[in-house]
Amino acid sequence: MTTQELLQKARGAKTAMALASTETKNKALSAMADALERRQAEILAANQLDLDAARGTISSVMLDRLALNPDRIAGMAKGIREVVELPDPAGAVLNRVERPSGIVVEKTAVPMGVIAIIYESRPNVTSDAAALALKAGSACVLRGGKEAHRSAAAIVAALKEGLSAAGLPEDALQLVEDTTRASSNELMTATGYVDLLIPRGGAGLIRACVDNATVPVIETGTGICHIYVDRAADQEMALNIVENAKCSRPSVCNAAEVCLVDRAVAEEFLPKLRERLVDRRTAQGAIPVELRLDQAAAQIISGTHAGPEDFDTEFLDYVLAVKVVDGVDAAVAHIAAHSTGHSDAIVTADEEAAKRFLAQVDSAAVYWNASTRFTDGGEFGLGCEMGISTQKLHARGPMGLAELCTYKYVVRGTGQVR
Template identity: 65%
Template structure:
């Protein structure tokens, strides 16, 4: 079956879901979660095959993104069950206007239709995307990267078996086993069939989709996330936040890539930062973080001199670019020049500086004294997420049920003419 055949088959299945009530959709989702757990052994076997094929070709950090275990599969199932608990917004009336001529104009939330997701080596995206599309009344076509295709296909097989077990149409969720550029091109240009394309992955994938797609496309994911340590920061708190933002999972888009430090605290803070990220991690048998330092930071602590591209790079690794700045205004200026508008944080005890930072930084998520790692649909109460939008139209930040919906106007009257 060709890519276009799969797209058409999936779009045809939308009629089975677009008008489904909340109880029906939740029954499907619960069965999907149960089936995912029931097929853990098969999924892990496929995952080990993917891991073996990828070793030596992708970094250890990216291998961790690819790797599944029983706990991660259980967490994926819990993500689906969390979606079950969310209110069903499909069909709700967003506004109601009464015209002078007696007709009533309703603005109604409705599903988009067919949502296509192109993603790389994160198998959990498979279940997250399927859950959110089903809950929002949409159908989906998934295209995994080649490193994860066996695992993702096994996950979809389990989800489809769950859907079938409760009488649903299994074609509401499909995956392309063809991971060639051609299959991606067909998805990007399936006008009239694909209602929204969402790329989840590195800058290259996102750029290719945005530039080549003729279907509506959301720009997501790339995260050059900053943490600014203000002159009024609690430095112990700053270390704690940065250790989490950089090292808890460096391969994800909400991980910190750049640290900006006010010159007034640089001589005290930078040695604390280096100790926590390099010496302490080495002593604990953990991977130390390579610090890439601008000249002012390098005058305080040892590290690697920062190159011209280091403040514009999403490392997705144990690497952190560090720069010393003279003010909160300079920190904001740097972020505006180098950010991908994903997530930024300020660490400060000064309310005025915090407010200046929040108002001055034009990113989807802005934090005060919090790690950037919280930019996540689950953490934001969305159940799971489809991706992090770094644009402003039609979605921004973690994409949940509302962002997988559109609206239509329903006008009721009694024979009015114009």
């Protein structure tokens, strides 16, 4: 099926989705979660084919991002069931006012219509995005990366079973079959078919959508996330936070890419950082972190000298840029110059320093004494997420159900004229 044909099918299904009751949508989502678990063997077999084809062409951390296993499929099903438990945003009255004329004006949340998502090689995005779009009352068009296409197709086949079981049109969920750049361009310019486009992936994909789309776009995802270790930090806490933010899953957008260290504690803290991220991990048989050091840090510990681009790079790997700064204000200034506005953290016991950092760092999520890895719809209580918006209009941070609706004004009168 061509991309144009599936866009027509999605547009044809959006009215049925907009009119579907909360009960019907929740029934469909529950059936979708059940179908994922029931068809686990087929999904894993398809994923193995994707892994076999990708091995040797992408990095080990990106292979991990692509890989599915029974626990990850169970997590996908759990995420859908969590969306079932969330309030239905469609139809909610956001504000109500009665004017002196007697008219009653209600600002009412309504579905977007057709939501298209372009994403890269993360199969779990397939189920997360579909569940959120459908619960919000919209049809959903998915365009995944070529490395994960077999996995995505198997997942979508299971999800369509759930839609059908609840009496909703299977056409409300579409997977683009063409994985060339041409299909992405079609979605970006599908005026009259796509009501909202959401890119999830690397900087190149996001920039291509922002620069070329003629349909509305929400910019998501690129995460050059910073952790600033202040002079008043509990250093053991800081080590735990940095290791978690860098190493728990380095291929995701909320992983830390830069560690800023207050000059007042750099000579004490940096050797501990190297011991934790390099020496200890090597001794444990784990992948060590390559530390890319600015000039001041390189005078204290050994590592790779940072190049001019290292503080502006989303590594998505076991690589961490390290810089020594002169206190919280210098940390804030560095983040302002290099951050992508995703997630940034301070580790400190100094409440005033923390308040300055939280007030001045202009990112979608700012943290005090916690890992940036918490920037996630599930961790924020939104269920699974559509992505992390790094823009400021309409949606910012983890995008849940509310961000997938627009609104209209419903006005009731008794014959008033102006």
